[in-house]
Amino acid sequence: MAEFDPLDPLRDAWQQVEAPQTDRELCDEDATTLEAVQWMASAWQQIPIPEFRSEQKPKAKSLVWRRLALAAAALLIATLSWPEAEIADNQTKEIVAPPLPATPTAAPARLIANDEEKIEILSGKVRLTMLRGPVASPETDSTDY
Amino acid sequence: MSKKNTSLAVDPADLIEGVIQGKAEAQDSWFRTEYPAVYRLCLGFLANHAAADDLAQDAMLHLMDRLDRWDAARPYQAWRTTVVLNLCRDQLRKQGRRQRAEGHLRLVEQQTQLPNPHDSAAGKEIRDVITRALSQLSPREREAFVLRDLEQQATDVVAAAMEVTPATVRSLLTLARRRLRGILAPALAMGPRAAGGSDG
Numbered sequence: 001m002a003e004f005d006p007l008d009p010l011r012d013a014w015q016q017v018e019a020p021q022t023d024r025e026l027c028d029e030d031a032t033t034l035e036a037v038q039w040m041a042s043a044w045q046q047i048p049i050p051e052f053r054s055e056q057k058p059k060a061k062s063l064v065w066r067r068l069a070l071a072a073a074a075l076l077i078a079t080l081s082w083p084e085a086e087i088a089d090n091q092t093k094e095i096v097a098p099p100l101p102a103t104p105t106a107a108p109a110r111l112i113a114n115d116e117e118k119i120e121i122l123s124g125k126v127r128l129t130m131l132r133g134p135v136a137s138p139e140t141d142s143t144d145y
Numbered sequence: 146m147s148k149k150n151t152s153l154a155v156d157p158a159d160l161i162e163g164v165i166q167g168k169a170e171a172q173d174s175w176f177r178t179e180y181p182a183v184y185r186l187c188l189g190f191l192a193n194h195a196a197a198d199d200l201a202q203d204a205m206l207h208l209m210d211r212l213d214r215w216d217a218a219r220p221y222q223a224w225r226t227t228v229v230l231n232l233c234r235d236q237l238r239k240q241g242r243r244q245r246a247e248g249h250l251r252l253v254e255q256q257t258q259l260p261n262p263h264d265s266a267a268g269k270e271i272r273d274v275i276t277r278a279l280s281q282l283s284p285r286e287r288e289a290f291v292l293r294d295l296e297q298q299a300t301d302v303v304a305a306a307m308e309v310t311p312a313t314v315r316s317l318l319t320l321a322r323r324r325l326r327g328i329l330a331p332a333l334a335m336g337p338r339a340a341g342g343s344d345g
Contacts, residue, residue, distance in 0.1 A: 023312050023315030023316045023318075023319060024315070024319050025315075026294070026318075026322070029319075029322060030326075032326050032330050032333070033322050033323060033325075033326040035329075035333055036322070036325045036326045036328075036329040036330065036333060037294050037322055037325065039259060039262050039329060039333065040262075040275060040278065040294065040295060040325065040329075041294055041295055041297075042262035042263060043260075043262035043271045043274065043275055044185070044275065044295040046262060046263070046264065046265055046267070046268050046271050047185060047188065047268060047271060047272045047275065048268040048269060048272065049180070049181045049184050049185075050184065050198050050201075052176075052180055052202060052205070053202060
């Protein structure tokens with residue numbers, strides 16, 4: 001026979017205690033809580049709004065066009081500076097590279113082959129072969145060795 | 146409760162489209178309507194006037210830059226609130242501030258009368274009382290309370306903005322309201338000050 005514990009009824013009652021709802025609606029709150037919330041809500045509408053301090057309000061359109069203008073300017077600068085870079089490179093090459101001596105006696109160039117596949121020109125020790133066929137890229141459409 | 150806070154009385158999609166297209170009238174209308182709402186949100190979330198003043202300026206620029214990302218299928222107010230909320234959370238993380246004053250439930254050292262909440266002349270004093278009270282809530286409680294009880298947004302809209310369930314919003318509200326009761330009850334017991342009156 002189990003020994004009677006005088007705290008058992010208390011423990012049972014304890015387990016029956018219902019916790020208040022944690023997600024109560026405002027109307028279910030006590031009067032003081034209601035008053036506090038209502039004071040806050042009324043006071044909220046009286047808060048002064050400070051002035052927007054930027055000198056000029058940002059305009060979405062100007063921001064978009066500003067970005068486009070910056071991109072166009074960058075592209076223009078890149079485009080304008082490209083031939084200048086090539087000229088600079090060429091000038092550099094001309095300055096750096098010594099002029100080639102003139103060939104004292106240059107052999108006259110003569111056509112040695114002209115058919116459907118190629119054209120060959122011989123001048124002294126230099127043979128120039130140009131292949132016919134589909135259009136090639138500039139890199140390949142050049143002197144063939 | 147006072148007047149319902151409405152934002153963007155016109156169709157948000159039409160107005161925002163006008164703003165994105167750079168129409169001056171749309172931009173002015175959007176700015177005039179949104180800036181007060183954004184400032185109040187910042188004040189509520191940060192519980193600090195100076196910080197809210199600064200962040201509200203940045204938040205307006207931030208919103209304007211991202212208007213084209215708003216999905217019209219989603220309520221504009223919820224989207225805007227989420228953007229501002231995330232900015233405020235980032236600000237709080239940067240500052241590393243502890244918004245919750247543990248065990249400090251008194252509004253001021255001495256009990257004083259609260260200003261009349263309908264007294265527009267007491268705006269700055271009211272602002273100070275509100276920010277001090279809100280600063281004693283946890284950030285999440287403050288977010289829920291500001292959005293639901295002060296901005297009067299629907300619970301599901303608040304839940305969407307905070308990215309929690311409506312039940313969580315209600316739980317946070319219960320905690321926030323009870324805490325504010327403890328903060329304001331002594332001053333409320335003294336009765337409101339008459340409009341135009343001063344403290345002391």
